[in-house]
Amino acid sequence: MALLEIRNVTRRFGDFVAVDNISLSIEAGEFFTLLGPSGCGKTTILRMIAGFDLPDAGQILLDGKDLADTPPEQRPVRTVFQSYALFPHMTVAQNISFPLKMARIPGSDAARMLRETLDLVHLTDKSDAYPHELSGGQKQRVALARGLVNRPRVLLLDEPLGALDAKLREEMQLELINLQREVGVTFVFVTHAQVEALALSHRIAVMRDGRAEQVDEPSKLYSFPQNRFVADFIGHINMLEAQVLEPAHGHLRLAVAGLGEILAPPLHGIAIGSKGTFAIRPEQVRIGVHDEVQELKNHFLGTVLHFLYRGDVTVYKVSLANGAVIEALLPNAAQGRAELFKVGDTVCVGWRHESGMFLHE
């Protein structure tokens, strides 16, 4: 049985359906992420798990028990707020001890738990500081410590890294992964940043308009998105409008208007004439002038529109005969190599016929 189960939950605000008949099941010890653009309902779900909001329909079960009649303070669930929500009139130690005090844990046990938790988040030397004396990353760690100090069943994290700068965010991502592994508490993480979701999660629910579009492991979401929205939301992807010519054995033959034919990996139960999108990741697209690319079954001539040098990689945007623009990613493994091709060069782009996928509309 799943630790946390969300069963057909709907939440409306007036005419707006924030959460639309969603069902999720989250396992004990899991790092589960709700990923989606703002307004997709992810924070509403979090608030309903915490008890600040109630579903209009459906149930939220923890260990099989319906939480509907349990007020927030009695749920074994803690939240790390986006703004951290530290108590400004309490020191770091007092902030972290607050849940222990509320649970009436006796002094010696409470002192030990405080000490261990301070140690866990490396804040022992800051225990007497007030929140306004801390940096963003330190505040973040106090908020985490306060949420974890008496080991809740579930820790909810509402875009906790949103307020940090890029470098610190990456550090905190690693720290979060280690922390979760160390304490073994189930994390439910909310974010709109797909890179963050991919890096942190065991499983991700990609959300749109109050529904879960796909729930899967990060690598599955990235490699096998079930629809255009997921494909487009997770990472970068090239899309070409296509129609099925032949659902042949071993591969799918597709027609792309103004370009020609593409061979794609097979798809079960697809009918001739089905319309949809052929999608392929930029890193799977090869670019070159030499024979190697032309040997690939899928290859087309194009013109370099522009390129973006990103240090580790260079992104080329190539316009094809039908006007579509294909992105290709070239790693800059050799030092000092910034550009292989110039704007206006005629190049050949291609990809293996096992790469990419057809997304049926």
Next chain:
Amino acid sequence: MRRGFWLWAASLGAYTFLYVPLFIVIIYSFNDSRLNAEWVGFTWHWYDVLLHDNDMLAAMGNSLFIALVSSLAATVLGTMAGIAMHRYKMKALTFMVLTPVAMPEILLGVSLLLFFIQVLNLTLGLVSIILAHITFSIGFVAVIVRARLAGIDESIFEAARDLGASPWETFRYVTFPLILPGVVAGGLMAFTLSIDDFVITFFTAGVGVATLPLRVYSMIKIAVTPEVNAVSTLLMLLTLTMIVLASKFSPDVLRGKT
């Protein structure tokens, strides 16, 4: 340069107009003469007279007692009103709490008088004055407390619940300590308002009880003796202390900490 000069001149003029009369009152409270006309010499005489004026001392005692009781009651009720105004964003509630603040005092005085006599059948005296003072102070406390609450991140209160605090524990350990500066500032404000109120007190005092402002008023009907200057100076000192204290606790001071 030129614009700077005129700005300075204008402010100087305004402050002169505000403060010179106050200084004159203070200076002449030490004047060794029956008249407030010309400076004769320094004396503590009028303060001595004041200390032996039993009516005046009784009025002072009344004023302090009324101010203390009414400001305490107004602080409790005003804090509750401020929290309610913040939590339930009801226009009607805000309107009802703030109306007495904006209402002309004379109107409030007359209506309270009629209410006490005709509806409550109350004998006018200390009780009616205290009730009246509580009435007009609540709004001031409520506004200050609400302003303080508005400056606090709402998720702090949710965090308290989330971490296991009941609604009462949330108030006790989180909400109250955070709004305390506002509560104290509001209370001191209520005290100051009570101690120097004249109009509303005049209507609700009846015949037996006099407060300090009422007593001063009845004295200057006969003649402005320097004893009035002396009592005014003391009143000014008390009010000033209160204002300084209130500003120390005002919501802005601690805001940088959140």
